[in-house]
Amino acid sequence: xxxxxxxxxxxxxxxxxxxxxxxxxxxxxxxxxxxxxxxxxxxxxxxxxxxxxxxxxxxxxxxxxxxxxxxxxxxxxxxxxxxxxxxxxxxxxxxxxxxxxxxxxxxxx
Amino acid sequence: xxxxxxxxxxxxxxxxxxxxxxxxxxxxxxxxxxxxxxxxxxxxxxxxxxxxxxxxxxxxxxxxxxxxxxxxxxxxxxxxxxxxxxxxxxxxxxxxxxxxxxxxxxxxxxxxxx
Numbered sequence: 001x002x003x004x005x006x007x008x009x010x011x012x013x014x015x016x017x018x019x020x021x022x023x024x025x026x027x028x029x030x031x032x033x034x035x036x037x038x039x040x041x042x043x044x045x046x047x048x049x050x051x052x053x054x055x056x057x058x059x060x061x062x063x064x065x066x067x068x069x070x071x072x073x074x075x076x077x078x079x080x081x082x083x084x085x086x087x088x089x090x091x092x093x094x095x096x097x098x099x100x101x102x103x104x105x106x107x108x109x
Numbered sequence: 110x111x112x113x114x115x116x117x118x119x120x121x122x123x124x125x126x127x128x129x130x131x132x133x134x135x136x137x138x139x140x141x142x143x144x145x146x147x148x149x150x151x152x153x154x155x156x157x158x159x160x161x162x163x164x165x166x167x168x169x170x171x172x173x174x175x176x177x178x179x180x181x182x183x184x185x186x187x188x189x190x191x192x193x194x195x196x197x198x199x200x201x202x203x204x205x206x207x208x209x210x211x212x213x214x215x216x217x218x219x220x221x222x223x
Contacts, residue, residue: 030208031208031209033212035214038183040196040216041219043201043214047211050209050212074120086151090208092165094207094208095142095157095165095212096165096207097144097154
């Protein structure tokens with residue numbers, strides 16, 4: 001049983017395209033994080049959501065608590081956006097996270 | 110401000126040996142979490158320490174253990190290594206130790222068990 005499902009698993013886009021990555025979860029959560037992992041392993045936290053919508057530059061993240069669903073959007077995609085994007089959720093107040101399997105994004109110039 | 114550091118970055122061990130990995134959080138951060146990442150299972154939570162106390166533990170065997178020191182630095186230990194323990198081990202620190210706090214990840218330690 002996987003508490004967090006992501007789709008798609010792999011995504012190839014042309015530079016400039018609008019990209020959407022989806023995350024569905026089955027547990028009640030206190031927080032949802034979107035993470036970005038570049039080749040070589042380094043992970044960067046992009047967003048933390050507990051409700052609503054957040055925007056940072058070309059990245060937008062939304063969450064629907066009732067539907068247990070979150071989306072990460074990248075507007076005007078760029079080759080430097082190529083990375084694995086991972087959704088992580090926490091049930092309790094601490095830092096015990098369940099992770100999605102990740103979406104591998106490749107943006108072609 | 111220095112980021113999260115992990116040592117060593119690469120490690121090769123043989124089955125049956127034990128290993129200790131180290132994580133130094135960002136200065137002022139009291140929460141340190143450990144994760145295992147493998148191609149087959151993805152990222153999995155190992156345990157979390159906050160102010161020297163283990164707060165949460167993932168579903169891993171007792172061979173995996175950890176501790177946190179008074180300066181918030183943390184170590185994790187794996188005893189009796191198995192081939193399946195080959196993985197990237199990541200630690201993350203956060204200031205308040207709450208799930209809504211931003212998590213800062215270290216570069217990871219890549220462990221290979223032969």
